[in-house]
Amino acid sequence: MFPMQMNSKTKMPGRTPGALLPFLLLTLALNLNSTLAQEDGDHQYTSEAIAEGLRVYTQQCALCHGPQGDTIDGIDLRRGVFRTATSDDDLREIVTGGAAEGRMPAIVLRDEELSGVIAYIRAGFDPSGIAIKIGDPERGKVLFEGKGECASCHRVNGIGPRTAPDLTSIGAQRTPSSLQMNLLDPPTALLPINRPVRIVTRNEETVVGRRLNEDTYSVQIIDSQERLRSLLKTDIVRYEISDAPSKQPTTLTSEEVADVVGYLLTLRGLQ
Ligand code: HEC
Ligand code: HEC
Known part of the structure; x- marks a missing residue:
């Protein structure tokens, strides 16, 4: 470091x-x-910011929100459960503007203190944790469908191709840091089930695609033409699982990555 x-x-x-x-x-x-x-x-807050945030939190927030951030009903700051907030900017506005008709007062902080307390919340109250920056979901959605080209491979809420994993519920399944890692460093983030496969069958057909499921006797894959295929292992003569992810690290800026992660976190099942 x-x-x-x-x-x-x-x-x-x-x-x-x-x-x-x-x-x-x-x-x-x-x-x-x-x-x-x-x-x-950078895509994340520094450990200095998190340490500063611990200090600010203890002095300015713990009185009402408690040392673990969960004393107010329906809010769990450590786990990222808020009422209306999603992005880091939302959190900034709540602290500087107050919430719930003044039951949370507006609090005046210096810039470093404000970033610090957000870093501390994003790190899950862990001073040695990682605090991923989380941007604006609406901007993230625009980037997902446009400049980021994510929608050219991924399906969300029933729209889009099936060649890459469906992201409709991804916000409920992955942590912010694993989502971010998938964009910045696909090889490190690649899950075993998501590794691309290449299969040669007994009648000399080559099937390339992504596994949906696999057991001792068979494997189900989505092939490159988006067809669902179920193959018996006794019909397979060659079965290769690649370590190479089928995508490149994103070229989006760090602000844009934060926005896309903000959007992915809102994907929690069919809407
Ligand atoms: C005087 C008590 C008090 C203090 C001090 C306080 N809060 Fe709050 N906070 C509240 C109340 C009350 C709510 C609103 C609960 C509700 O909406 O019913 C709230 C809500 C929030 C929310 C969720 C808002 C939303 O709409 O999603 C966040 C985030 C938050 N506080 C962060 C902080 C941080 C960070 C600090 C310290 C810088 C802080 N609070 C200090 C009382 C306080
Ligand atoms: C060229 C096609 C392609 C593009 C473009 C692409 N992805 Fe992916 N993505 C994949 C494939 C294939 C996987 C599964 C293999 C892997 O994890 O690398 C994947 C995996 C993921 C995962 C992890 C899924 C899981 O189950 O954990 C997330 C999240 C994700 N992509 C988001 C995005 C976002 C956001 C963008 C746009 C910035 C994007 N992808 C662009 C093909 C693509």
Whole structure:
């Protein structure tokens, strides 16, 4: 992690001859820049932000929401259960504007404090946790259907192709971080059942597709023409399961990825 790297760098000048010092300061400055850049453009909040959030939460929120964030009926901040909020911006507005006709007062915080308390909530109140940025679901839906090209492979609420997994309930099935990982790093996120398969049958037909189900005797797949096929294993002469995901990491910006993750989290079954 970056903070660790910074620490070992900051210690070095003490052990190094004076002539090298300018160089070291330069590397230090460059490192600082990339740390800042990471904070701005990254997909998640830093651990410093989460730590700051713990402090703010304890002072400003715990009195009403409790140490675990679940003392107000219908709200569980640690688990991400809110009444109206979805995105990080919604959370910002609630804190700075108040909620429930003033029963939650508007709270004045500095920018770092505000980002911190959101980071702390998104990290599930775990100071060493990961706090994924969650953007606006409506913008995310537009990106999903347009620029992100997700809808060209994925089906949602009965619309779209069947070659890739149906995402109609994905928000109820996966965590924000696994959704984000699927977009940024498909090979790492690839689930065993989702690995593409290539099958050669006894009558020399090659079937390429995605498994829906498999047992000892048979395998059901959606082939590349979106046909549902059920094959008996006794009819299969070659059965290859690929490790390579059938998609590339997304080229969307980190803000856009946050929006798409926000949208995916709203997909909780047929609507
Ligand atoms: C004086 C008590 C009080 C304090 C302090 C307080 N809240 Fe609240 N909070 C409430 C009440 C009451 C509600 C609304 C419950 C409802 O809608 O019935 C609420 C609702 C919320 C919601 C859900 C809103 C929605 O519509 O989805 C969030 C998120 C939230 N608070 C976060 C915070 C954070 C973060 C802090 C600290 C910066 C904080 N609250 C401080 C009382 C408080
Ligand atoms: C070229 C086709 C293609 C495109 C474009 C594509 N995906 Fe996928 N996606 C797949 C396939 C195939 C899988 C299953 C294999 C895997 O996980 O890599 C998958 C898996 C997923 C999963 C995980 C499903 C699970 O069961 O956990 C999510 C979430 C997802 N995609 C979302 C998206 C989003 C959002 C976009 C747009 C930014 C997108 N995909 C673009 C083909 C695609």
